[in-house]
Amino acid sequence: MNAFFAAYLAQDGLSNGAIYCLLALALVLVFAITRVILIPQGDFVSYAAISFASLREGRVPGTVGLMLALTVLAVAIELARDRNRFAPRVLRLAAAPLLLAALAEISPRLHLPAVVDALLATAMVAALGPLLYRIVYRRIAAASTLVLLIVSVALHFVLLGMGLYFFGPEGVRAEPLIDLAFILGAVPIKGQSLLILATCAVLAAALFAIGERSLIGKALRAASINPTGARLMGISTEWSGSLAFLVAALIGGVSGVLISSTTTLYYDSGFLLGLKGFVAGILGGLASFPLAGAGAFALGLLESFASFYASAFKETIVFALIIPILLWRSLAARTGTD
Amino acid sequence: MSLISARNVTVCYGKIAAVKDVSLDIHEGQIVTIVGPNGAGKTTLLSALMGLLPMTGEVSYFGTVSRPGVEALVRAGIGLIPERRELFATLSVEDNLALGGFDRWRAGAEDAAFELAKIYRLFPRLEERRRQVAATLSGGERQMLAMGRALMGRPRLLLLDEPSLGLAPMVMRDIFETISGLRDQGVAILLVEQNARAALRIADHGHVMEAGRFVLSGPASELARNERVSEAYLGVAAAEDPPQE
Numbered sequence: 001m002n003a004f005f006a007a008y009l010a011q012d013g014l015s016n017g018a019i020y021c022l023l024a025l026a027l028v029l030v031f032a033i034t035r036v037i038l039i040p041q042g043d044f045v046s047y048a049a050i051s052f053a054s055l056r057e058g059r060v061p062g063t064v065g066l067m068l069a070l071t072v073l074a075v076a077i078e079l080a081r082d083r084n085r086f087a088p089r090v091l092r093l094a095a096a097p098l099l100l101a102a103l104a105e106i107s108p109r110l111h112l113p114a115v116v117d118a119l120l121a122t123a124m125v126a127a128l129g130p131l132l133y134r135i136v137y138r139r140i141a142a143a144s145t146l147v148l149l150i151v152s153v154a155l156h157f158v159l160l161g162m163g164l165y166f167f168g169p170e171g172v173r174a175e176p177l178i179d180l181a182f183i184l185g186a187v188p189i190k191g192q193s194l195l196i197l198a199t200c201a202v203l204a205a206a207l208f209a210i211g212e213r214s215l216i217g218k219a220l221r222a223a224s225i226n227p228t229g230a231r232l233m234g235i236s237t238e239w240s241g242s243l244a245f246l247v248a249a250l251i252g253g254v255s256g257v258l259i260s261s262t263t264t265l266y267y268d269s270g271f272l273l274g275l276k277g278f279v280a281g282i283l284g285g286l287a288s289f290p291l292a293g294a295g296a297f298a299l300g301l302l303e304s305f306a307s308f309y310a311s312a313f314k315e316t317i318v319f320a321l322i323i324p325i326l327l328w329r330s331l332a333a334r335t336g337t338d
Numbered sequence: 339m340s341l342i343s344a345r346n347v348t349v350c351y352g353k354i355a356a357v358k359d360v361s362l363d364i365h366e367g368q369i370v371t372i373v374g375p376n377g378a379g380k381t382t383l384l385s386a387l388m389g390l391l392p393m394t395g396e397v398s399y400f401g402t403v404s405r406p407g408v409e410a411l412v413r414a415g416i417g418l419i420p421e422r423r424e425l426f427a428t429l430s431v432e433d434n435l436a437l438g439g440f441d442r443w444r445a446g447a448e449d450a451a452f453e454l455a456k457i458y459r460l461f462p463r464l465e466e467r468r469r470q471v472a473a474t475l476s477g478g479e480r481q482m483l484a485m486g487r488a489l490m491g492r493p494r495l496l497l498l499d500e501p502s503l504g505l506a507p508m509v510m511r512d513i514f515e516t517i518s519g520l521r522d523q524g525v526a527i528l529l530v531e532q533n534a535r536a537a538l539r540i541a542d543h544g545h546v547m548e549a550g551r552f553v554l555s556g557p558a559s560e561l562a563r564n565e566r567v568s569e570a571y572l573g574v575a576a577a578e579d580p581p582q583e
Contacts, residue, residue, distance in 0.1 A: 222437050234412035236409040
């Protein structure tokens, strides 16, 4: 392989790595705060990509129906739970989804610019996060990690089915947000790759800044460090869980919109992406953000070069990585406690 | 006004009742103490009153009968300082304190800096250590931080679980002094203690808890003189440790 190919593969690997990095950060965040391993993280990616492509084609995306169905379900659950003064709670739950649905419904007539469509698609997917948390996880927040994992797997399959119903089986590919390409020292650079890397950097920096500087970020960290202590400060499990799911779905949405121009995506394509984010996440034991991020980029590069040398085994090589990672982690853990 | 009025409270772990048929009142400006041996159900009672455990019986908070959750009770002005302190170990002392005011901040209060300064005046040690992470504090400092964090929420009623646990005698005396100082500032206190002598000295009212029940109740000074109490809980210490006043 010459330097040209290497640079080209590296570019691909890094931009995929940036997507895995975003997904890994979301998985670590959700796990730290709720102990949920968010298998459906990848589904958010497919949903956002398809929503964005639909909006670009001037169609109302299936996300609207999905979001409204989940909103109705969440409101029904809220009513069944407690009918006292439910109006403000229902409003808080339903306001954002209804507003976004209305916006998406009239969007075909407005001929919005691509950036606005991208934001709308992302926002709709982000709105799914808290809804799913309320419908699925709120009642079982205290269950064991294993139960939460099993529920996550089940939720993934439900979302897969809903994806097929609301979006249909067709694959989509959107125009890139930045239609830019230039040659840098004989290597063609795609504007979309740069956009993906820049977005990853900005989001990671924003997450870091929020966690370190803002009281809300510190409250989320407190909820993961000591849930009982956090509740005694009025930081409710429900609040922190909903917020974690909002951020995770938002990150999934951003990833989906970014990736929608680099590959054809189907309603079920997100799963593999989410799984790769998970592999990167366990590199840091689902606890370390920097390790998860670094792992994600290593994974992207490995995948890119594997596809060059042994393209048939690309996925195998990537997922086989999980075995040495787990071995290393369990050995490291043992020396730590002995 | 009665801050907490509990009637016939029973708390069960599965089929086993850890607290049986307990009734209790805490009025404004009072220190009420519950003394008793390990495993009597004191911590369980506090957790249930704070909404952390399900219970049966009737409890009214600030005059209204309801069964709100922890978060609502925190907002209403009740703070619990648990036996295990439950600090945010990897956050700094100052961040721990700031989070104590989280609920008030979310409700729109803007006086966090003022409250923080008050806590630092009360516990100067915390100011010295404000950049340190909570995990590196000594036992006494951890208790100060737990109290400071709870006070940042400006509670009207503090539930204190074994504040003297694992503290050196000097530090313990400071903590008890702070507790009676809080009462003078209008914070009512429900104090659960194994150190019955120290607790009864600062309390207005006391209950002796054994095997899930209140076996004796009365003004703290009377309980301190009660023969049964001194035999069981003040014991030999009563003879060795003359009153300090």
